[in-house]
Amino acid sequence: MREAIHNLEASKIREVANAGLGRDDVLAFWFGESDEVTPEVIRQAAIESLQRGETFYAHNLGLPELREAIARYTSALHPAVDASRIAVTSGGVSALMLAVQALVDAGDDVVAVTPVWPNLTAQPAIMGAHVRTVSLVPVEGQWTLDLPALRAAVTSKTKLLIVNAPNNPTGWTMTRDEQQAVLDHCRETGTWILADEVYERLYFEASPNGCAPSFLDISKPDDRLVVTHSFSKSFLMTGWRLGWLVLPPAMVDGIGKLIEFNTSCASVFTQRAAIAAIAHTADITPRVVAHLKLCRDTLVPLLAAVPGVQVAPAKGGMYAFFRLDGFGDSLDMAKRLVVEAGLGLAPGNAFAPEAQGWLRWCFASKDPQRLVQGVERLRQWLAAQPQRKG
Numbered sequence: 001m002r003e004a005i006h007n008l009e010a011s012k013i014r015e016v017a018n019a020g021l022g023r024d025d026v027l028a029f030w031f032g033e034s035d036e037v038t039p040e041v042i043r044q045a046a047i048e049s050l051q052r053g054e055t056f057y058a059h060n061l062g063l064p065e066l067r068e069a070i071a072r073y074t075s076a077l078h079p080a081v082d083a084s085r086i087a088v089t090s091g092g093v094s095a096l097m098l099a100v101q102a103l104v105d106a107g108d109d110v111v112a113v114t115p116v117w118p119n120l121t122a123q124p125a126i127m128g129a130h131v132r133t134v135s136l137v138p139v140e141g142q143w144t145l146d147l148p149a150l151r152a153a154v155t156s157k158t159k160l161l162i163v164n165a166p167n168n169p170t171g172w173t174m175t176r177d178e179q180q181a182v183l184d185h186c187r188e189t190g191t192w193i194l195a196d197e198v199y200e201r202l203y204f205e206a207s208p209n210g211c212a213p214s215f216l217d218i219s220k221p222d223d224r225l226v227v228t229h230s231f232s233k234s235f236l237m238t239g240w241r242l243g244w245l246v247l248p249p250a251m252v253d254g255i256g257k258l259i260e261f262n263t264s265c266a267s268v269f270t271q272r273a274a275i276a277a278i279a280h281t282a283d284i285t286p287r288v289v290a291h292l293k294l295c296r297d298t299l300v301p302l303l304a305a306v307p308g309v310q311v312a313p314a315k316g317g318m319y320a321f322f323r324l325d326g327f328g329d330s331l332d333m334a335k336r337l338v339v340e341a342g343l344g345l346a347p348g349n350a351f352a353p354e355a356q357g358w359l360r361w362c363f364a365s366k367d368p369q370r371l372v373q374g375v376e377r378l379r380q381w382l383a384a385q386p387q388r389k390g
Helices: 013-017 040-051 064-077 092-103 119-126 146-154 176-189 247-262 267-278 281-304 330-341 370-381
Strands: 086-089 109-114 130-135 137-138 143-144 158-164 192-196 225-230 242-248 319-324 358-362
Touching: 013 130, 013 330, 040 119, 040 158, 040 267, 064 267, 086 092, 086 143, 086 247, 092 158, 092 192, 092 225, 092 242, 109 146, 119 146, 119 158, 130 146, 137 370, 146 176, 158 176, 176 192, 267 281, 281 319, 330 358, 330 370
Parallel strands: 109 130, 109 158, 158 192, 192 225
Antiparallel strands: 086 242, 137 143, 225 242, 319 358
């Protein structure tokens, strides 16, 4: 086995979840998905596709109808994107990996903004790249970008910059000025940008287009920019494994080849479901976002009222990222919470070493009362700790 594969770290989130296997009494908030089922209209489109016998291969880049639908959807939010620049992938994870495979050689210099979902730093490492990180900086629970540090890190030797915003786990979202500064800098250094924008619709600030700022708003088609998306979050389709890439025109054929050698194509019935999802986005996504905002605004004030908790409302995404004073090892803390409190959270050090002592709470809960119950379990567990008594 290649050394890069041997050196990959196992998922700390899965390690915590495994500690709660077989326990029905655990309130689980560790994974990044809603506990609400995919809307009926989407599921029905997949059923009808299967009933028509659509069980065969599709085009590597996706059904033409879906690529056109994604282009219309994207163009309604951002400057016009042609369907020829869209590649449909078997999940957002696959979209990210395809982009990395297309751009990164062994030994390349790659920079990633962290804390971040660990796949984004692991994928270039799998390709043999040298991955360096630039950390966001927490200020009273709110994580912010150190733009001078990022500029200093990205040089003419840097092949790829990876940015996830709105960010998993911190909820940090890039401002338009930050995006412009990063894009201008990467144009000067010749660095590619891989922008993971899967949470762009899960945005809670005022916005004219109903989504977070995107690199697509300020870029040109031939910029060294790849943007990844997924149907998972804003359409409640995590288990469907369907995503897409927005590419410079010159990359499209190459990505089609890579899709052939990775998965061949996305399944037709899931693509039919995605077409239905886009057709009904006005009914689905605003409701999802409004409910997530309710969940955020339920959870964060309760967490903030717990002694020793440092937290700020996320501007985007579906997570509350908070620090517990007096505790060091996030993984140990998360495991103890499962066993001793029946509360399942993701450890901060799963996302970066600098997030040690932090925990991620996915607040995408169909019933906000589960969040209330979870905070009460946390409060009771903390009160029982010797260093917190009295």
